[in-house]
Amino acid sequence: xxxxxxxxxxxxxxxxxxxxxxxxxxxxxxxxxxxxxxxxxxxxxxxxxxxxxxxxxxxxxxxxxxxxxxxxxxxxxxxxxxxxxxxxxxxxxxxxxxxxxxxxxxxxxxxxxxxxxxxxxxxxxxxxxxxxxxxxxxxxxxxxxxxxxxxxxxxxxxxxxxxxxxxxxxxxxxxxxxxxxxxxxxxxxxxxxxxxxxxxxxxxxxxxxxxxxxxxxxxxxxxxxxxxxxxxxxxxxxxxxxxxxxxxxxxxxxxxxxxxxxxxxxxxxxxxxxxxxxxxxxxxxxxxxxxxxxxxxxxxxxxxxxxxxxxxxxxxxxxxxxxxxxxxxxxxxxxxxxxxxxxxxxxxxxxxxxxxxxxxxxxxxx
Numbered sequence: 001x002x003x004x005x006x007x008x009x010x011x012x013x014x015x016x017x018x019x020x021x022x023x024x025x026x027x028x029x030x031x032x033x034x035x036x037x038x039x040x041x042x043x044x045x046x047x048x049x050x051x052x053x054x055x056x057x058x059x060x061x062x063x064x065x066x067x068x069x070x071x072x073x074x075x076x077x078x079x080x081x082x083x084x085x086x087x088x089x090x091x092x093x094x095x096x097x098x099x100x101x102x103x104x105x106x107x108x109x110x111x112x113x114x115x116x117x118x119x120x121x122x123x124x125x126x127x128x129x130x131x132x133x134x135x136x137x138x139x140x141x142x143x144x145x146x147x148x149x150x151x152x153x154x155x156x157x158x159x160x161x162x163x164x165x166x167x168x169x170x171x172x173x174x175x176x177x178x179x180x181x182x183x184x185x186x187x188x189x190x191x192x193x194x195x196x197x198x199x200x201x202x203x204x205x206x207x208x209x210x211x212x213x214x215x216x217x218x219x220x221x222x223x224x225x226x227x228x229x230x231x232x233x234x235x236x237x238x239x240x241x242x243x244x245x246x247x248x249x250x251x252x253x254x255x256x257x258x259x260x261x262x263x264x265x266x267x268x269x270x271x272x273x274x275x276x277x278x279x280x281x282x283x284x285x286x287x288x289x290x291x292x293x294x295x296x297x298x299x300x301x302x303x304x305x306x307x308x309x310x311x312x313x314x315x316x317x318x319x320x321x322x323x324x325x326x327x328x329x330x331x332x333x334x335x336x337x338x339x340x341x342x343x344x345x346x347x348x349x350x351x352x353x354x355x356x357x358x359x360x361x362x363x364x365x366x
Contacts, residue, residue: 002297003276004070005205006095009104010116010125014209014241016041018104019073021244022269040094041073047273047284048252049295051327051357055286056293058335065294067284069273072098092136092199100203100276103129104241107221108211122224126206130177130232133200138172140196141165164188172200179204179233203279205272206236212243215264235275239268283356286327287311304352308362318366322348327357336361 009015023043046066056064074094095101106120117124145165151158168189171181178201183189193201206229208222215238218226222238229236244267247255259267266274277283284295285307298307304324309316324346325339339345354360 002068002070003100003273003280003282004072004098005100005102005272005276006072006074006098006202007102007104008074008095008129010106010128012114012116013104013106013125015104016073017241017245018102018207018209018239018268019043019071021239021241021248022071022272024248042070044068044070045269047295048270049284052286052293052295054331055288055327055359058331059288059293060290061288061293062290063292065292067295067297069276070098092132095199095202096197098202099280100205101199102205102207102272104207104209105221105225107208107219107225107238108214110211120221122221123228126225126228130200131175134172134175134177137178137196137198137200138169141169141172141198144196145169160188161192164192168192177201177232203276204232204234205275205279206234207268207272208236208238209241210238212240214238215240215243235279237268237271237275239271241268244268285354285356285358285360287361288330288359298354300356302354303350304348304354304360304362305350307354307360308364311362314366315362315364318364319350320363320365322352323361323363324348324352325359326355327359330359 007015007019019041023045046068049066052064052066055061072094103126105122105125106115107122109120145162148158148162148165152162164183164186167183168178168181171178178184178198181189181201184201206225208225210219210222214222218238222236226236247258247267250258255267259265281300282297283300284297287294287296296307296310298310304322305316305319308319308322323336325333325336325344329344330339333339333342333344336345
């Protein structure tokens with residue numbers, strides 16, 4: 001499994017520039033006019049992980065395979081997008097399948113970069129985006145309810161979903177995002193959402209895009225964005241898309257040096273990945289050997305057989321045991337041989353809950 005994130009925002013907020021910065025490639029046209037992005041730009045980005053690099057070094061691996069994140073950059077939204085204004089319908093279709101949404105909010109002034117409303121206003125800008133997501137969900141749900149009402153006369157499950165759907169629709173009609181819907185953890189809601197893939201219910205990260213001068217202290221735009229995000233229950237990261245894009249051609253070492261000189265603790269990519277993993281309850285475990293060292297993405301709380309299943313379904317089906325070393329222990333002893341000799345390798349069964357950065361060998365038989 002992997003993480004997929006869709007970038008959304010008004011035209012000219014720095015969305016495509018952010019995409020280019022995150023993917024270290026000029027895949028998206030960044031221009032000073034609305035709708036420079038028409039077709040969605042997609043890119044798979046490796047998740048940087050120094051722990052995996054260390055394991056590859058210790059194991060003398062021929063290949064290092066990082067976990068990946070898919071970024072999808074789509075056309076900017078404008079008011080009326082849910083009804084097809086601008087490129088709204090095309091946009092909305094392209095983010096139905098992402099795991100999370102990154103809403104880029106313009107938090108800088110620049111008279112040379114046109115803003116669709118004249119001047120940036122985080123409250124108004126965010127309201128436009130959120131409203132269009134809500135309206136799109138309402139339109140889709142209303143069509144679904146028509147079908148469910150017909151089916152509910154002879155199908156008990158359809159009746160249950162129909163009743164739930166009316167409650168969900170009422171929530172949307174109050175201009176409320178489904179991230180605030182109170183019964184999101186119910187099995188019925190999950191069943192409905194599995195088909196509908198509600199846009200306003202997707203976990204959202206706000207990216208406050210500032211000028212280079214705005215990286216130190218929060219300006220009024222960033223402060224407003226944080227207030228809005230807090231009310232919505234969403235995290236905020238702050239980045240300078242222009243600066244991030246300029247770092248795109250640097251090597252990892254050069255990039256680290258540049259960030260240090262600029263006084264930036266973590267770049268935009270690292271912030272987004274870390275926030276996305278935390279928000280969605282994801283983590284990584286590792287496998288390592290001479291052939292390859294690899295990171296595998298799983299959900300927190302998964303047992304050893306479930307974690308084995310992301311490698312291959314046979315690993316889960318025929319699971320016997322897991323040979324495990326926490327990452328610090330593996331590094332301390334330098335590899336499996338020394339670990340076994342010192343009696344530090346853990347032998348775990350089906351009930352073991354995998355921990356972040358566990359180094360694992362699965363034993364199975366099918």
